[in-house]
Structure formats: structure tokens, C-alpha cells
């Protein structure tokens with residue numbers, strides 16, 4: 001029954017260069033995940049207890065998932081991803097078993113990264129449950145805390161979690177020895193947007209006058225996911241115009257930017 005929880009094992013192929021901007025986050029993730037796996041002797045020599053888990057937080061579409069995949073891929077680690085809410089199930093007891101089996105799987109696949117996406121769906125502050133006794137959420141959380149407490153970072157398992165809602169995360173999860181590093185992955189600045197356009201447009205044939213710097217300047221509140229949507233839309237517009245189109249032109253990108261609004265605006269208009 002536990003097998004119903006999606007815990008597909010993969011070796012992701014995302015490279016650091018596939019992510020525009022956020023050099024500081026990339027560097028920190030390398031230190032937190034790569035060093036304990038690769039520099040075990042140096043870390044032991046210095047007598048430090050390496051971080052246990054890292055929590056990435058920030059608005060949707062700003063590369064939290066890409067970051068987790070990239071650090072696993074660049075460090076040569078297996079990757080097990082699960083969405084927080086998927087761990088809940090309607091059968092009593094099964095959700096805790098799912099957490100247990102997830103970590104058992106990670107140990108068997110070590111060196112590995114366990115990635116909890118949308119951890120807020122799992123780890124909301126327990127005070128916010130409505131006084132109806134021990135909820136499934138409480139039990140899943142307790143199991144997660146037990147597993148985190150039992151982790152020895154240099155034994156080959158790194159835990160990364162992501163959330164858009166740091167404010168509702170149970171503080172028990174943020175204590176030392178659990179998710180004890182918190183990194184903000186925010187919206188891209190202009191230089192990062194230029195890099196993100198470069199990454200996505202490099203996969204498409206573009207006319208030589210397409211200028212990624214102007215595109216970056218025109219898209220001030222766009223996230224990485226919005227920019228990826230703009231590039232896709234531009235290619236579709238080129239094809240709508242002429243099914244034999246061979247390149248994306250400046251006019252296609254301008255129209256795409258006019259059509260694809262930044263997700264922050266889309267959300268506030270809902």
C-alpha cells in the first residue's frame with residue numbers, strides 16, 4: 001500500500017548552468033550538500049557537524065525544484081522526490097509508514113537526496129490543527145522528525161525541502177539537526193533574467209537581432225517559470241503566424257511578453 005506514494009528514484013540531469021542567476025544559493029547548496037558527501041575527511045578533521053537538512057523557500061516558479069535537482073545531479077546523487085501532500089492517505093497509519101519507507105529507500109539508494117516539495121502541505125504548524133486530538137498531520141510530522149533526528153549527514157543522505165509558505169512551517173522542523181539551513185530563492189534580478197532568457201532561447205532557433213538584455217529589461221517582475229512560458233509562447237506565435245516558420249523573431253517575443261503576464265500579477269488578480 002505504501003508503494004502508492006510516489007517515490008520514483010532518478011538521477012536528475014539538471015546542471016548548474018541550466019539555472020540562471022542565484023549564484024549565492026548555488027554556492028550554499030554546494031557547501032551544504034556536496035561537501036559532507038565529498039569532503040568527509042576534511043569536515044571530520046575540523047570537527048564540525050555538517051547541516052542536516054536545507055529548506056528552500058520563495059515564490060513559485062523561481063527554481064527551488066531545479067536547484068534541488070541540480071545539486072543532486074552535479075554531485076552524482078540519486079534523487080527521491082515527494083510532494084508533501086502526497087504523503088497523506090486516507091488509511092490511518094499509512095502516511096507515517098510512507099515517510100518511513102521513503103527514508104528506508106533513501107538509505108538503500110545512498111548517496112542520495114530526498115526532496116520534499118511543498119513541505120508546507122505536510123508540516124503546517126501543529127497549533128493550527130483544530131484541537132481534535134492527534135491528527136494524521138501530527139503523526140506524519142512526528143515520523144519525519146524522528147527520521148531527521150536519526151540522520152547522519154555524512155552517511156550519504158541529504159534532505160532538501162521546498163515551500164512557498166515559510167510562515168506556516170512547524171518550527172519543530174527548523175530546529176538544529178533538522179532543516180537547519182534556510183535559503184531564500186527569490187525572483188530573478190535583471191541579470192538573472194538575462195541568463196534565464198539565454199538558457200531557454202538557446203533551445204530554439206532565434207533571429208540574430210533577438211537581444212536577451214532588452215528582454216530582461218522588459219520583464220521586471222517575471223519569474224523563471226514566467227520567462228520559460230514567454231519563450232514557449234513566442235515559438236507558438238511564430239508557428240501560428242507561419243507553420244513553416246524557422247525562427248523566433250523579436251516581434252514574436254514582444255507579443256509573447258504582452259500575452260504572458262507575470263505570475264505575481266496573475267495571482268493577485270484571482
Ligand code: ATP
Pocket residue numbers: 018019020021059060061062063064065066067117162163164188196199223224225226228
Ligand atoms: P514551485 O514553488 O511552484 O514548485 P519552483 O520554485 O520549484 O516552483 P521550478 O519548478 O524550479 O520552480 O521552476 C519551474 C520552471 O521554471 C523550471 O522547470 C524552468 O523551466 C523555469 N525556471 C525557473 N527558474 C529558472 C531559472 N533560474 N533558470 C532557468 N529556468 C528557470
